Amino acid sequence: MLIDKPSFPIMLLSAAALFYQPACAQDAPSPQQALQNFGISAAQIPQLERGEIIGYDVSETSQKELAIGVAMIMPVGLPRLADYIKKGKLNAGESDIIATGMLGDNASVDSFKKFAFTEKHLDEAKAFLEAEPGDDFNLSKAELDSLKSLQAGLEDADNKTLLKTANQKYRELLLQRLQAYKKSGLAGIAPYSRDGGTADPAAELRNDAVNSKAWARYFPELQQAWLNYPATLPTNTSEQFLWLNRRVEDRPTAVLNHRVIAIGESGGIVVSRQFYVGHSYNSSQVVAGGLPYKDGTLVFYSIRSSTDQVAGMGSSLKHSIGREQMKKEMIKRLQRLNKDMKLKPAPVAADE
Incomplete structure (x- = not known):
């Protein structure tokens, strides 16, 4: 069942940046076209122009997926926002980040x-060292087998040795996951062993990339490179890999994140995926962007998050609750961005 605080990848807001017109783009959209393409209705435009934060629907690709988008217009120029995001400031106030690194x-x-x-x-x-197939830890069969090979030598180990062994082993698994992804992309992501089956984050992320049609319409080369990574990225784009240790369900959670960033005078785009998550959810993708809009900047982003917690009996209700939790957290991030820009608090549209 869903937890009271979403275990979904709100941390990916570190990737939130701005819609861009790189060399690989087709005809750049007008702000009005972008709003329409992202499913933002004409009735919501006055709310945006009043400075309100609005939500918009994002299609979900399976019973396990939660997806939602939010948008606002900020009365600041694109270069200022871009500088804020490139410096990593959007992550600074997140209290559940224990540690992170590039x-x-x-x-x-x-x-x-x-x-x-x-x-x-x-x-x-201790639970990690004794892990079995299931959703307590997201581990592959090979990873579980490697843990079992350690257990015989730990029967009489003291707590200090157990901690040291668990940390060393987990770090080795993270490095192996990173190397496999960088070598083979989505094909290098090993499935998570479940009791009686598997969870497949590679398939989930592939579906997310295929169904990212709104931005792919304008950036087909970027979308194809994203889908077929490690294919060569288009000109004027850069990529980053980072790891996070986050507190999710009051547990330390290892996360591996890959993001591609492109920022220019006409706007910017960031696509970001968590290709490994230690527990609680399987994977996620963020597409975030912005365009100059009148005297300000239209900022919007969407999250797709896959979690076993919303599948099965009561799925419809779980999805509704999960989306609402995600949206509230996303709105908080935009409100904090507004505050950091020294603006008045951003109101939320009445229907939100």
Whole structure:
């Protein structure tokens, strides 16, 4: 059942940036066209122009997926917003981030040294070392087998040794996940073993990329590179890899994130995916963008998040609750962005 605080990838707002007109773009959309393409109705435009935050629907591709979008018009120029986001400030106020770091070309096990089970999470570390197929941990069959090979040597281990072993092993698995993804893209993402089956984050992320039709209409080369990564990225784009240790359901959660960023004078776009998540949800994708709009900037973003928690009996109600939780958190991020820009608090549209 859903938890009271969404375990979905709100952290991907670190990727929230702005719609861009790179060399790979087709005819750039007008703000009005973009609004229409993203399913924002004409009736919502006056609300946007009053500075209100509005929500819009995003199609969901399966019973496991939650998807929602939000948008607002900010009375600041695009360069100022772009500078704020490129400096990573959008993540700064998120209280559930325990640690985070960038992953360069020469990433190693030491790159994840700030991901650690502490004495406070000794039970979590022990559970990880004894993990079985299921949704307590998102681990592949090979990863579970490698944990089992450690267990015989830990029968008489003290707590300090158990913590050290769990941290070292988890960091090794994260590095292996990163290397496999960078080498083979979605095809390199191993499925998570479940009791009696698997969860397939690669298939989920592939569906998300295929169904990202609104922005793909204008950036077909970028969409194809995103779908077929590690295909060569279009000109004027850059990519980043990062890891996060987040508190989700009061548990430390390892996350591997890949994002592609393009920012120019006409706007910008960021597409971002979490291709590994330690528990609670399977995967996620964010598409975020913005366009100059009159004397300000139209900012919008959407999240697609896949989680086993909303499938099965009561799925419709779970989806409704989950979307509302996600939207509230997304609205908070836009309100904080507004505050950091030294603007008045952004109101929420009445139907939100």
